[in-house]
Amino acid sequence: MTGREVRLVSWPDGLPREEDFAIVETDVRTPQDGQVVIRNTWMSLDPAQRIRMRKGASGYLPAFELGATLDGFAVGEVVESRTDVLAPGDYVLHTLGWRDYAVADTASDRPPTRIHVDADTPEQLYLGPLGWTALTSYAGLFDVAELRDGDVVFVSGAAGAVGSLVVQIAKLTGHVVIASAGSAEKVAYVQGELGADETFCYRDGDVAEMLHAAAPDGIDVYFDNVGGDHLQAALDALRPGGRVALCGAISSYNATEPVPGPTNLFNAVAKGLTLRGFLARMYAHRMDDFRRDMQRWLAEGRVSYPETVIEGLDQAPRGFIAMLSGGNVGKTIVRI
């Protein structure tokens, strides 16, 4: 049996190009004891994967190796099993995306996990509103930023996979939400569909000035998906005791030189601010709480979950580049 895999063949310089990727047809490995073969049906594209496409591993977000197959979240159906814990026909969420068939080890530290799939719950929801990206929004607000009654929330990248849920969760829990996005269409979507109270397009002018106009009395929480001038502006706008959930810094992911941090970090001292970084996996213990709340919100129609669907594994590199260029709304997933 053979399948396609997407490999990284050169370190991208700035925005990745399609030539940095290669799609190869290769034999699917024979599973060993404890392993399963999964036919992937959908995979996730995540901005943070760009961070791993550079030389030198941090130990926490290890770099992809040149010539090796990329990885990332995916869902699929078990087609062969050499373990008792999963059987053919089971659907699983796992980390071996970017390929038609994954051979996954159920004893690894990130094993495939069985997911419940039915007519109302197609498997790709576990890459979307029931998955790690959505947990990022949920845990980022409640656990990392310690959202409190009365907080004014500012979120950047508000049309993206994480940001679009941050807007909605903050709104349905009763908060005033200021949101920024990267195009007039996205801004209209974030305000009209997602319900943000004040919005601006960060390409329209100075972020600090636009944030001040949107929130003249300041903000209490900043959910940072962007970094750069957004973080700088937020540090000025935060009120005493304010909190920043540092989730991503997409503005610097394609940078070829180190990007200086904010020049106004002293605000953290003067106003007693807390900046806390996180990855969704640090809040894995919140997955059950999150899915229970999210399934209720989805059933009540209080949360919508926009998706950009890329058709076909061969289009995944192009979709990934488009996402990094700001071409997507909501979560970007690939139908394999």
Place this chain on the structure above:
Amino acid sequence: MTGREVRLVSWPDGLPREEDFAIVETDVRTPQDGQVVIRNTWMSLDPAQRIRMRKGASGYLPAFELGATLDGFAVGEVVESRTDVLAPGDYVLHTLGWRDYAVADTASDRPPTRIHVDADTPEQLYLGPLGWTALTSYAGLFDVAELRDGDVVFVSGAAGAVGSLVVQIAKLTGHVVIASAGSAEKVAYVQGELGADETFCYRDGDVAEMLHAAAPDGIDVYFDNVGGDHLQAALDALRPGGRVALCGAISSYNATEPVPGPTNLFNAVAKGLTLRGFLARMYAHRMDDFRRDMQRWLAEGRVSYPETVIEGLDQAPRGFIAMLSGGNVGKTIVRI
């Protein structure tokens, strides 16, 4: 009755010069109802006062006005009272330093507070080990950095007023302490007298390399008195879940241009780090706990409190400049 006052007459450009200050003899105001006249005996010099010597107030650390008398922590004796809550002969801690006589309002939001003075407890201890600077070290470690058993602690500016206590408190609560200071003499003092486990002089080379050599397995807490390359180095060295108490950024206080923040703030995301800024007054509710612990540690001889004493109010500007230049060990106070 007349007294001397120290006024700021020009915004310092970089390191302050003595010409930026003027000492004037002026009439002491007649106290109104609710006010007391205090004869100041000692005052505190604090690096953070430099932040206020620039145009434009932040609202949180208001700028000194040109031509106006400076202020800051001081202790002294009440010599005239028009209130029932304080009587002549009482000693008080208050915020109207930089002058011989202060007229203080007991109904203000930062009123003078009576302090207990006896043969073992001279009033200047309330600017030192029983005062706000020392509370900074205590609350910074326990409340801001949430010090936990087993944490490896790194502190910069370790020979300074705040740092020297951070080293000692972390040691006496059982922690491994890495410390940096700005001269060979200070480093010897921090290791030999204060008991730090590993030390380096930050002028001797690359801070990141020296920190890595001192703590090859990383650190859990960074108590930041310095900012700049120290914060950058700490963000690389911190282990997952690590915490930074952002206390000061003396490396930038004399800067004439905005100083870029760390280029590696993404470490906070990848490792789930928390950076929390603070001012001592945000932890005023911890003053009683702190004084109880500190008085015990002092009585047991487990904490020493180095001081640099400046003799005379007229020498205060020179002492302030020397402190900012790194000329002091421990707390700098002025005998008025």
